[in-house]
């Protein structure tokens with residue numbers, strides 16, 4: 001079975017260096033490896049000092065490189081849907097705001113890079129696909145899209161041509177935007193299927209995981225912690241943290257000594273926060289990471305764990321447990337604090353937001369008539385209880401004041 005690892009982190013922290021070192025290590029093991037850049041500011045060509053384009057090129061034995069161009073993929077693979085999406089997004093009628101509320105934001109084309117990665121994976125051509133992603137913010141906006149878009153498609157385009165024929169005149173009037181025609185609908189239907197498969201693949205803990213690259217500095221540490229929380233919200237598996245540019249012990253002088261002290265404090269914090277995930281430190285080298293020898297050095301000196309390419313930290317990010325009188329939905333949100341999390345009910349879905357990141361979770365049929373009755377945040381796990389009428393000991397007290405609520409980790413009832 002193949003393997004996909006996505007690498008991200010704040011801008012400039014060493015993402016390309018670390019993913020490239022993984023790629024070299026993997027190829028040295030005799031495994032056919034594809035190093036993919038999904039960062040529009042491609043730089044795997046820079047690091048290996050060669051030209052890499054939108055077709056895989058051989059870098060060395062067992063190692064291939066590819067720089068994806070999402071615009072091109074969209075145009076070539078989904079031409080009719082591309083045109084329909086553009087029209088939709090250009091809509092400026094009264095309903096357009098409503099339409100665009102959940103419609104992917106600018107840059108959604110990057111999603112087609114992920115679809116291309118999934119396709120490469122399915123082709124079976126490569127045993128490992130290592131992806132150099134854009135910096136955290138952009139990558140998170142991207143990683144929430146497969147689920148959001150397929151949710152959106154299901155709601156907005158009742159997938160299937162006949163429905164569109166009935167719906168189109170109505171929607172044209174109501175939203176004053178043009179709905180896709182039949183051909184585009186075929187494309188959209190196909191894209192919907194692809195998105196569902198993409199989600200299954202990227203969230204399959206046996207195949208895919210995300211690794212974060214960071215540096216021991218305040219702002220980067222904070223961003224890395226938040227990223228872990230948001231990744232968990234969207235059910236991605238984090239299975240590695242690489243702390244880059246760690247000053248070596250022999251760094252001398254008051255200036256470097258001061259920096260080493262600062263780094264020490266953040267190193268401790270990172271090891272503590274990410275204790276459930278393998279964490280590796282990479283020294284600050286006296287020269288840049290450039291060319292096969294420099295990349296190979298990281299591979300040889302740092303990436304020595306025998307299980308480096310396994311999915312190394314599996315955690316269930318979302319699960320239901322049975323409680324007296326009902327069920328509890330548990331979501332792992334490591335590091336989340338009261339005030340960051342909000343839970344709301346929208347018809348048949350639950351909307352869970354952490355800061356500006358939100359996710360719509362469709363509720364199982366058995367819970368659709370119920371309201372979340374109790375919302376707790378305990379040890380980084382958000383617990384949402386539902387009491388089901390008729391289920392034994394129907395938890396009278398809780399049931400009486402059941403309502404949708406905002407989070408109250410103190411354990412009191414959520415406020416409507």
Ligand SMILES: Nc1ncnc2c1ncn2[C@@H]1O[C@H](COP(=O)(O)OP(=O)(O)OP(=O)(O)O)[C@@H](O)[C@H]1O
Nearest residue numbers: 011012013014015016017245283284285287288289
């Ligand atoms: N451990 C290290 N020691 C010395 N130089 C390093 C180290 N890691 C990375 N560098 C250098 O830092 C710069 C940034 O590294 P890199 O390109 O890997 O970061 P990035 O996160 O991919 O950046 P971007 O966000 O711009 O894509 C490069 O010049 C690289 O050679």
Ligand SMILES: [Mg+2]
Nearest residue numbers: 015016039043
């Ligand atoms: Mg880079």
